[in-house]
Amino acid sequence: MDKVSKSLLIILLVSIGAVVYLNYGNFLGHRQTDNFLKIGLITDVAGYGKEIDGKWEINWKSQGAISRFINRMNKKFKPDVTLELGDFTDGKDKNSIKDWRIMNKQFAKLKMPFYHVLGNHEVRKFTKKDWLDLTGYKKTYYYKDIKNYRLVIVDANFLEDQTDAEPGKSSYPGRINDEEWQWLENTLKDAVNKNKDTIVFMHQPPVNTDLFTNWVVFPQGEKLHKLFSEYKVRAVFSGHIETLCSMQDGPTKYFVLNGAWKENRFLKPEYRFKEGGNFYYVTITPDDINVAMEYRVFKKKTKKNKKRRGERIKGWKKIVVSPDKYNCQDGKDLKYKNASQSVGQNGFKNVEGE
Numbered sequence: 001m002d003k004v005s006k007s008l009l010i011i012l013l014v015s016i017g018a019v020v021y022l023n024y025g026n027f028l029g030h031r032q033t034d035n036f037l038k039i040g041l042i043t044d045v046a047g048y049g050k051e052i053d054g055k056w057e058i059n060w061k062s063q064g065a066i067s068r069f070i071n072r073m074n075k076k077f078k079p080d081v082t083l084e085l086g087d088f089t090d091g092k093d094k095n096s097i098k099d100w101r102i103m104n105k106q107f108a109k110l111k112m113p114f115y116h117v118l119g120n121h122e123v124r125k126f127t128k129k130d131w132l133d134l135t136g137y138k139k140t141y142y143y144k145d146i147k148n149y150r151l152v153i154v155d156a157n158f159l160e161d162q163t164d165a166e167p168g169k170s171s172y173p174g175r176i177n178d179e180e181w182q183w184l185e186n187t188l189k190d191a192v193n194k195n196k197d198t199i200v201f202m203h204q205p206p207v208n209t210d211l212f213t214n215w216v217v218f219p220q221g222e223k224l225h226k227l228f229s230e231y232k233v234r235a236v237f238s239g240h241i242e243t244l245c246s247m248q249d250g251p252t253k254y255f256v257l258n259g260a261w262k263e264n265r266f267l268k269p270e271y272r273f274k275e276g277g278n279f280y281y282v283t284i285t286p287d288d289i290n291v292a293m294e295y296r297v298f299k300k301k302t303k304k305n306k307k308r309r310g311e312r313i314k315g316w317k318k319i320v321v322s323p324d325k326y327n328c329q330d331g332k333d334l335k336y337k338n339a340s341q342s343v344g345q346n347g348f349k350n351v352e353g354e
């Protein structure tokens, strides 16, 4: 055997050894245990379609994020479960139900379970009953036990008088009615009794951010924090306000996720992620929660490259959502110092917002 062949053989043996060692390491480590949970998240997909050349097409900003999300989840991340956190359709016209069905058909290609959370945009154009018919769910709030975790899906689309938000009666702030509150408390208590860690998903964030003050996005926010703290909820994931931020209160971490493509005009340009295509990789262990956002970057338009923006994708970037950089309360994310004043301290009560 000559020197080159010997070297190649050594490289081959070392590579095989490394692969065997790493897989054995995974097998022994917590990656294969019921304490290690991977979740794929996308929120505020806000899709809407129109007919182009006889074919119904979903707006490219939503479609691009959907296609990439499904591809990455199936081929790369391979999570235990995936969810969309509400405002699945934009709810801008009467085609909302048609758009919902077309998009949901695409998510059916996911090789792992996929669940919906109800957002305020859905109930602008159709009722909760319509949503239950579309999803096949029995209730708009529910839970799923996966591995050692309980995933609790909350419906925060209620009005002050306890009734459902529906077309013509929508609300920007999130609200939970008494019946659901009781269910939520029982569900959290039951998870503690069964020794399960709880993760909550709700469209409207119960978080007092530097963008919206005085719990205007969630009047019951403070009460919810106490409830989540009492039952040691590990994390709460939301969308709705097109802001990327995280914070901790007691044992509970709160993550507010930027939607799939809409930019928040109140934020500094570097925090707007206006290129869109945003979705999330979440890994949870008994000691840690890691959240990373993937987003797209476009090539600049030049004289030579005159393609439309959606066709000029340069690549995709990933950032870790850390409390240091994306703290909900540090004021760094704001373009306007007094943004909460500029939209009105109480301006969003029972009115339609972004």
Ligand SMILES: [Fe+2]
Binding pocket: 087, 119, 120, 121, 203, 239, 240, 241, 354
């Ligand atoms: Fe929303």
